Structure formats: C-alpha cells, structure tokens
Amino acid sequence: MLLTTLILGAVLGGTYALLALGLTLQYGIARIMNLAYGELTLIAAFVLVWAFQGLGLSPIISILLLAPAGYLVGWALYTVMMGPLVRRAGGSGRLEVDSILATFGLLFLIQGVLLLTAGPNFTSISYLDRGVSVFGVSVAANKLVAFGICVVAGGALVVALARTRWGLTLRAVALSPVSAPLVGIDVNRTMRQGFALGTALAAVAGGTLAMYQTFSATGGVVFTMKALVIVIMGGVGNVGGALAAGLALGLVETFVATAIDPGLTLAATFAIFLIVLLWRPQGLFRRR
Amino acid sequence: MRKTLSLALPLAALVLLAAAPLVASAYQLGLLLGMATYVTLASAWALFSGHTRYISLATVAFYGTGAYTVAVLNESLPYPVVLAVAGVIGAGLALVVGLSTLRLAGIYFVIFSFGLSELIRELITWYEVNVTGTLGRYIFLDITARGIYWQMLALGAFTIGLTAWIHRRRLGLALRVIGDDETVAAHSGIHLARVKLIVFVLASTIITLAGAIASPRWVYVEPSIVFNPTVSFLTVIMALLGGANRLWGPALGAVPLFLVFEWLSSDFPDTYPIILGLLFIAVVFVLPNGVLAGIERLRQRRKA
Amino acid sequence: MSFLSIEGATKRFGGLTAVDNVSFTLEQGEIVGLLGPNGSGKTTLINLLSGALPLSAGRIALQGVTLSGRRADTVARAGVARTFQLVRILPSLTLMENVMIPAVFGAKAHWGTAAVAVANDALARVGLAGRETGLAGDLTYIDQKRLELARALAAEPSLLLLDEWLAGLNPTELKQGIALIRSLTDSGLTILMVEHIMEAVRTLCPRALVMNSGALIADGPTAEVLADPHVVAAYLGQVDADA
Known part of the structure; x- marks a missing residue:
C-alpha cells in the first residue's frame, strides 16, 4: 500500500516536476508570470490525443514533435505579446502586473478555443495501459513511459543548464538581468529563449500527462496552480528545487488521494503552499 | 460649487436608479441588477487592487462564498442574520488569506488568489458529498427581484462612498504611497501589511455580501454554479477598462461591459470566452491605465 | 548613554559578510561622514540602521531604545x-x-x-x-x-541618514547642497552621511568613519582619518603603508 503510493506518487511527481521546471524558467529568466501556462500544457495534451486518435501517431513520437513545436509557440508568444510589455515596462515593477493581466486574458482565450474545438468533456486515450510489475506493485506501462520521458527531459535540461555555455547564459540572466549585458549577454534574446524553453517543457509535460490521465479543456488553472506552488516551494528560478518539490507534491497528492479522498488533491496543494508561505517563503531548498 | 455638484450628481443618479424598477420590465430589471452587481464588484475590487496593484483573481471565491452561505443558512436563520454571517465569513476568509500572503511580495498574493476559488469549490464539494450527502441546495426566500436590486444598489453606493471617504483619509494616502513605492512607504512610517490587510478585508467583505444578496436569483445553487471563474475575470477587466485607481473608473467600465457581455453570451455563447480573452488582452495593451486616464492624456496632448 | 549606539552590527548575505561586526556611537547634533570604497558595506549599514534589512547579529539603539529587529516603519516612527x-x-x-x-x-x-x-x-x-x-x-x-x-x-527625525545625497550635482548645486545640509545641523539634527565627495566631507563633517570590506577601519577627526595609511590603502589598493 505504502509502496504503491510511493511509486504512483513518483510517477505523477515526474510530470509535475517537468511542469514546474518550465514555469520556473519562464518566471525566473523571462520574468513573466504566465497564468496561461496550464492552458499551454492542455493544448499539447489535446494535440497528442488528436494525433493518436486521428492519425494513429504514437504518443512518444508526438512528444518528440511537441517539444520543438512548444518552443516555437513560446518564441512567437514572447515576440508578439510579452516582448512589447517588457519594453513598455522598461525594467520597472510594472511588468509583473502587466504580464499577469495579459496572460490572464490569454488563459480565457485559449480555454475558449479549446472548449470550442474539444467541448467541455473529459478526454483520455488508452495507450499501453496494461500493468507492469515494479517492486511487486502493478503500474500501468503508460505511466512508466511518461515517467521515463520526464526523467530524460528534466535530466537533460538540468545538465545543460549546469554544464553548457548556453546554460550559463540563462542562469546569468536569471540571477541579474541588469548586469548580464555587462558581460556581453543579449538579455532580450536570452529572455525569449527562456520563455520559449519553458513553453517547450509545458508541451512535453502536457504530452506525458495525456498519456495516462483524463483531462478537460477547463482544467488548465489547476495545472498552473500546482506548477506555481512547486516553483514557490522549490524557490523561484531554482531548477533542482523545482524538481525535488515537484516529486514531493506528486507524492503528497497521491497519498491524500489514496488515503483520504481524491477530491481533496487541490486542498493538499494549497495546504502545502500555506505552510511554505508561513514557514519559508524563500523556498524550501534555497541556500542561505 | 464643484464640491456640492460632485455630491449632488451621484445622489440624484442614485434616486433615479432606485426609482427605475417602478417602470422597468422584468427583463430590464434583470439588466439593472446585473449592472449594479458588477459596479459593486468592480468598485470593491478596485478599492484594494486599484492602488496597491495587488491583482486579486479571487473575486468569485468571496462572491461564491457569500452565495453559498445563504444557500446553507436560508432556511434556518432570518435573512438579516444570514447576511451578517456571510459578511463575517467573508471577512474571516480574507483575514486568513491576507495574513498569510500580504506581508510577502505581491506575487504570492496573486498566486494564492488565483487558485482560491478552485480550492473553496473543491472543499465545499467534498464536504457536501461526504458529510451532508447532498450536492446542490435550494434558496427559498421571500425576496422580490426589486428587493434584491435595491439592496445591491445600496451596497454599490456604499462601496463607492466608502472608497471616496477612504481616499480622503490617512488610509487612502497610505494606499497610494504603497502603490507608488513600498520601500518609501515603509521608511515613511507606514505599516504596509496592516494597511493592505485592512483594505483587503473591507473589499472582500463587500464582495461576499454582494454574493449573498444576489444569491436568491439563482434559486438552485451548487458549487460549480456560484464559483464561476468568469465572475473574477469580468470584475478585473471592468475595473481596468474604466480605470482601477479612479473613484468612478470601475463603475464606468462595469456598465457598458456588462451590457456587451450580456449580448455576447446570449448571441455568441460559443465564442464568448474567446472574445473576452481578446478584449482583455486589448485593454492591457491599449488602455493600461483605463479609459479615464486615456481621455485625460488626450486632453493634455490637445492643450500642449 | 550615547544618542545612537551600534554594537557589533553584522549582516551576512549567504557566504558574504557585507557588514562585519561594526561598532560606533554618535552623539546628538553630530554630523559624521561614512566613507569607504564601493562595495565596502556603507549602504548596507544604512539599510540596517533604517530597518530596511534585518541584522544577522548585533544591536542598534537610538536614545536607549532598541531599533534592531524592528520593521522599517517602526524605525521611521522612532525618529x-x-x-x-x-x-x-x-x-x-x-x-x-x-x-x-x-x-x-x-x-x-x-x-x-x-x-x-x-x-x-x-x-x-x-x-x-x-x-x-x-x-x-x-x-x-x-x-x-x-x-x-x-x-x-x-x-x-532625530537621526537623518543621507546616502550619497550630494552625488550627481554640478559645482553650483553642490555648494547649495552643502549649505543646505549645514543649515540642518543648526537645529540639533544628528546626521550620518555616506559620501564620496571629499570636499563635502571635509567641509561638513568634523568626524568621519571609514569602512572597507564590511569592517570599520577608521573612526576619528576627518583630517586624521583621511591621512590614515590604512584608509589610503583601502582606497588605492595594495599601497604599502610606508610608501
């Protein structure tokens, strides 16, 4: 029983971690608080379902295609929508308010389009849903595949951020957008990359989610909310923290769902959020 | 002269609006009530968010809480007591949210408010299903549409009056300073968290009462009906369109937008959210400070 | 009892100690210059005094009333x-x-x-x-x-903290600015001013404090402090004290 919770929680946590990773990149590097993040995730989830049902495309191939597509969408969104706001704010605190409001509008826009095209009902696919035994616990194969994708994608990103010159640039802008230009970094371009990369992660997370969960066009808010809570828990802009906190939230949620009531998962998320805010608002994993 | 006029005009308008139901049809009365509701919501929202720039996305969390309180208590307590209980619950909820988020950076408050209505809806649903065993309640109150309208009108007038009064007090000055620069505010002796908390609780209580007053119109109430996120969304866009840091800005935004939304939701029910989203983005890009500020800027440009 | 007393004020940001065990006192009506190279911790000290940042260790008291550990707004109301x-x-x-x-x-x-x-x-x-x-x-x-x-x-206020208030002024404005600050001290106001313009410090402040790498390295009459080899070294880098 406990082992089941642990394994299922870790699987769910993998997707959450990826989800939060994208949001922490968008907020940490591009300084955009993207309230439509969950809706971007949902678009990817719906695309995967349609590709699977309509074209018979394997979800794994879909996810491989979704990542670059997400990057392009993020790039375009930043260029058309966020960039002008960043320029208008000119480094003042106004960007935060403006981006919150603009993405709040985007949330309803995307939700409206999804409702129009997919309807209000829950959707899911049946893909690799036979059980596989893991330490004696039967876990659906699709969950394992999804978890594997999350580990690979998240791991690759962590390594890239830590080891490559490109990762160093992203981290420099996250740390200090004011002084990054002094060492020859094109901040505007880096921010756009950060935003686009975050959207790509949202797309991959949405794809993996669609492999094993049911979802509907109106569920984006909950995804955004969970990703936000994980980002706060992990410390804004802290990649390792987001991964750890994502896993932790997946575990807590699975525990609450199995031991208490599946209808209280959001309540569990909020309870954690409250505790973090009251106890360590700078995040659980921030080095002091 | 100007001063008496700025008091006489709104009072005259209030008398006219209060007399309107005597000649209005049922449909028109419904529209009047809707307008009064959104003027109240947008004005109360702007009371807190307009100056502090702490964007609250939780309007419907309080509005729905008010409505649901009436749904639960309407058969066991007299109506005025039910309203009072709703107000107390709203204030208590605001106090908890405010105490845990308002001493931190604004973003924490925004995030918390973003998911708050989802949370409350989930909690109530869980409670009703598991504890009381019923999802969905009826409100049988002996209140006419007119009565609801008059109450809402009074609440709206009170909200605008309260805003005007606060703006001429210490509290209003403190709010404006906080909106411009929190650091300066703190170093000038302003207790940031207390000012924000007081105003947030005031605004949230008003919004909760608005939900309680409006609730008899529904007759049948269930969490997914009263916690409709569109209410939060509309409130924000109305206040922003008119100008959230002006006294009459929210009302000015609420009246035309409510009518537009009524028309959109009846004639284009499918594309309604899309149009809303686009409109919202347009407001942020084109009129970031609201129509009133935009008009002023145009005037100044013409003078110069 | 001194008007303002700072005992072992310390501020650490992670591994960096921005203000390191700084102690000094000010008497009422004094006007004191706070000097030091960029990044020596002057502004951080001002932030500690005004309550903008909490102390990591130490105590600050104004007329016997403890200021450390209080929020910026209560520090402001304390004068x-x-x-x-x-x-x-x-x-x-x-x-x-x-x-x-x-x-x-x-x-x-x-x-x-x-x-x-x-x-x-x-x-x-x-x-x-x-x-x-x-x-x-x-x-x-x-x-x-x-x-x-x-x-x-x-x-x-009873204590005024000026953080490079004279910086960026042209020569005429600077003269006006110096005269303005001087006029303030006549009313008994105590002033601690961070300043890089030595002319202003020499004219206005009989006493000066010098910080380097977070520590207080000199405290005394302005002319003596500015001639102190340690202070010169702090400003110019590794200049030998005897050179």
Whole structure:
C-alpha cells in the first residue's frame, strides 16, 4: 500500500516536476508570470490525443514533435505579446502586473478555443495501459513511459543548464538581468529563449500527462496552480528545487488521494503552499 | 460649487436608479441588477487592487462564498442574520488569506488568489458529498427581484462612498504611497501589511455580501454554479477598462461591459470566452491605465 | 548613554559578510561622514540602521531604545529618516503629498492643516516652496533630490541618514547642497552621511568613519582619518603603508 503510493506518487511527481521546471524558467529568466501556462500544457495534451486518435501517431513520437513545436509557440508568444510589455515596462515593477493581466486574458482565450474545438468533456486515450510489475506493485506501462520521458527531459535540461555555455547564459540572466549585458549577454534574446524553453517543457509535460490521465479543456488553472506552488516551494528560478518539490507534491497528492479522498488533491496543494508561505517563503531548498 | 455638484450628481443618479424598477420590465430589471452587481464588484475590487496593484483573481471565491452561505443558512436563520454571517465569513476568509500572503511580495498574493476559488469549490464539494450527502441546495426566500436590486444598489453606493471617504483619509494616502513605492512607504512610517490587510478585508467583505444578496436569483445553487471563474475575470477587466485607481473608473467600465457581455453570451455563447480573452488582452495593451486616464492624456496632448 | 549606539552590527548575505561586526556611537547634533570604497558595506549599514534589512547579529539603539529587529516603519516612527542612493520619489503624487507622507505616518501623526504646515516648511527649507501642486514625476534630477530630502525632513527625525545625497550635482548645486545640509545641523539634527565627495566631507563633517570590506577601519577627526595609511590603502589598493 505504502509502496504503491510511493511509486504512483513518483510517477505523477515526474510530470509535475517537468511542469514546474518550465514555469520556473519562464518566471525566473523571462520574468513573466504566465497564468496561461496550464492552458499551454492542455493544448499539447489535446494535440497528442488528436494525433493518436486521428492519425494513429504514437504518443512518444508526438512528444518528440511537441517539444520543438512548444518552443516555437513560446518564441512567437514572447515576440508578439510579452516582448512589447517588457519594453513598455522598461525594467520597472510594472511588468509583473502587466504580464499577469495579459496572460490572464490569454488563459480565457485559449480555454475558449479549446472548449470550442474539444467541448467541455473529459478526454483520455488508452495507450499501453496494461500493468507492469515494479517492486511487486502493478503500474500501468503508460505511466512508466511518461515517467521515463520526464526523467530524460528534466535530466537533460538540468545538465545543460549546469554544464553548457548556453546554460550559463540563462542562469546569468536569471540571477541579474541588469548586469548580464555587462558581460556581453543579449538579455532580450536570452529572455525569449527562456520563455520559449519553458513553453517547450509545458508541451512535453502536457504530452506525458495525456498519456495516462483524463483531462478537460477547463482544467488548465489547476495545472498552473500546482506548477506555481512547486516553483514557490522549490524557490523561484531554482531548477533542482523545482524538481525535488515537484516529486514531493506528486507524492503528497497521491497519498491524500489514496488515503483520504481524491477530491481533496487541490486542498493538499494549497495546504502545502500555506505552510511554505508561513514557514519559508524563500523556498524550501534555497541556500542561505 | 464643484464640491456640492460632485455630491449632488451621484445622489440624484442614485434616486433615479432606485426609482427605475417602478417602470422597468422584468427583463430590464434583470439588466439593472446585473449592472449594479458588477459596479459593486468592480468598485470593491478596485478599492484594494486599484492602488496597491495587488491583482486579486479571487473575486468569485468571496462572491461564491457569500452565495453559498445563504444557500446553507436560508432556511434556518432570518435573512438579516444570514447576511451578517456571510459578511463575517467573508471577512474571516480574507483575514486568513491576507495574513498569510500580504506581508510577502505581491506575487504570492496573486498566486494564492488565483487558485482560491478552485480550492473553496473543491472543499465545499467534498464536504457536501461526504458529510451532508447532498450536492446542490435550494434558496427559498421571500425576496422580490426589486428587493434584491435595491439592496445591491445600496451596497454599490456604499462601496463607492466608502472608497471616496477612504481616499480622503490617512488610509487612502497610505494606499497610494504603497502603490507608488513600498520601500518609501515603509521608511515613511507606514505599516504596509496592516494597511493592505485592512483594505483587503473591507473589499472582500463587500464582495461576499454582494454574493449573498444576489444569491436568491439563482434559486438552485451548487458549487460549480456560484464559483464561476468568469465572475473574477469580468470584475478585473471592468475595473481596468474604466480605470482601477479612479473613484468612478470601475463603475464606468462595469456598465457598458456588462451590457456587451450580456449580448455576447446570449448571441455568441460559443465564442464568448474567446472574445473576452481578446478584449482583455486589448485593454492591457491599449488602455493600461483605463479609459479615464486615456481621455485625460488626450486632453493634455490637445492643450500642449 | 550615547544618542545612537551600534554594537557589533553584522549582516551576512549567504557566504558574504557585507557588514562585519561594526561598532560606533554618535552623539546628538553630530554630523559624521561614512566613507569607504564601493562595495565596502556603507549602504548596507544604512539599510540596517533604517530597518530596511534585518541584522544577522548585533544591536542598534537610538536614545536607549532598541531599533534592531524592528520593521522599517517602526524605525521611521522612532525618529530615523533617510534618503536613498538611487533617488526614490513617488512619481504619481504631488510634491505636497510626497512630503506630507512621513508627517502623516510618522511619530507625530499630523493630519490636515498641521501636516500641510510641516510639509510646506520642509519644502521651503530645500528651496521648493511654491511648487507643491506639481507632480513629482515631472521634476529634474536635482529637484528630485531636494524633494527626497524635504520628505526626510518632514518626518521631523532625530537621526537623518543621507546616502550619497550630494552625488550627481554640478559645482553650483553642490555648494547649495552643502549649505543646505549645514543649515540642518543648526537645529540639533544628528546626521550620518555616506559620501564620496571629499570636499563635502571635509567641509561638513568634523568626524568621519571609514569602512572597507564590511569592517570599520577608521573612526576619528576627518583630517586624521583621511591621512590614515590604512584608509589610503583601502582606497588605492595594495599601497604599502610606508610608501
């Protein structure tokens, strides 16, 4: 029983971690608080379902295609929508308010389009849903595949951020957008990359989610909310923290769902959020 | 002269609006009530968010809480007591949210408010299903549409009056300073968290009462009906369109937008959210400070 | 009992100790210069004194009342006013409102005509009389600096912290600025000023403190302190003390 919770929680946590990773990149590097993040995730989830049902495309191939597509969408969104706001704010605190409001509008826009095209009902696919035994616990194969994708994608990103010159640039802008230009970094371009990369992660997370969960066009808010809570828990802009906190939230949620009531998962998320805010608002994993 | 006029005009308008139901049809009365509701919501929202720039996305969390309180208590307590209980619950909820988020950076408050209505809806649903065993309640109150309208009108007038009064007090000055620069505010002796908390609780209580007053119109109430996120969304866009840091800005935004939304939701029910989203983005890009500020800027440009 | 006493004030940011065990006292009516190279911890010390940052260790007391551990607004109400290194005015408020704020929310909590009188007085002292209805956002840089000083004065503080208030002024404005600060000390106000302009420090401050890498390395009469080989070394790098 406990082992089941642990394994299922870790699987769910993998997707959450990826989800939060994208949001922490968008907020940490591009300084955009993207309230439509969950809706971007949902678009990817719906695309995967349609590709699977309509074209018979394997979800794994879909996810491989979704990542670059997400990057392009993020790039375009930043260029058309966020960039002008960043320029208008000119480094003042106004960007935060403006981006919150603009993405709040985007949330309803995307939700409206999804409702129009997919309807209000829950959707899911049946893909690799036979059980596989893991330490004696039967876990659906699709969950394992999804978890594997999350580990690979998240791991690759962590390594890239830590080891490559490109990762160093992203981290420099996250740390200090004011002084990054002094060492020859094109901040505007880096921010756009950060935003686009975050959207790509949202797309991959949405794809993996669609492999094993049911979802509907109106569920984006909950995804955004969970990703936000994980980002706060992990410390804004802290990649390792987001991964750890994502896993932790997946575990807590699975525990609450199995031991208490599946209808209280959001309540569990909020309870954690409250505790973090009251106890360590700078995040659980921030080095002091 | 100007001063008496700025008091006489709104009072005259209030008398006219209060007399309107005597000649209005049922449909028109419904529209009047809707307008009064959104003027109240947008004005109360702007009371807190307009100056502090702490964007609250939780309007419907309080509005729905008010409505649901009436749904639960309407058969066991007299109506005025039910309203009072709703107000107390709203204030208590605001106090908890405010105490845990308002001493931190604004973003924490925004995030918390973003998911708050989802949370409350989930909690109530869980409670009703598991504890009381019923999802969905009826409100049988002996209140006419007119009565609801008059109450809402009074609440709206009170909200605008309260805003005007606060703006001429210490509290209003403190709010404006906080909106411009929190650091300066703190170093000038302003207790940031207390000012924000007081105003947030005031605004949230008003919004909760608005939900309680409006609730008899529904007759049948269930969490997914009263916690409709569109209410939060509309409130924000109305206040922003008119100008959230002006006294009459929210009302000015609420009246035309409510009518537009009524028309959109009846004639284009499918594309309604899309149009809303686009409109919202347009407001942020084109009129970031609201129509009133935009008009002023145009005037100044013409003078110069 | 000293007017202001700082005992072992320390501020650490992660591994960096920005202010390292700094202790000194000020007497009422003193005007003292706080010097040191960039990054030596002067502004951090001002932030500790004004309550903008909490201390990691140590104690700060004003007239025997402990200030350390208190929020910025209660420190302000206890009689500490400050200006900011990068000037901070409230752009959407009028000059009058800008200056009225600390009078309204300060220790004396003036309101109505009393607050207006305090603000007018402060505006007059910095040479901005008659412009109270203009918007602060429309001011020139020097006038913004004046406004910021007026705002600090309207708090009717007993301790005034100036963070490079004279920086960025042209020679004429500098002369006016020095005269303005001098006029303040006549009223018994205690001033601690971070300053890089040595001419101003020499003219205004009989006493100077010097910080380097977070530590207080000199405290004494300005002329002596500026001739101190350690201080010279701190400013110029590894210059041998005997050279």
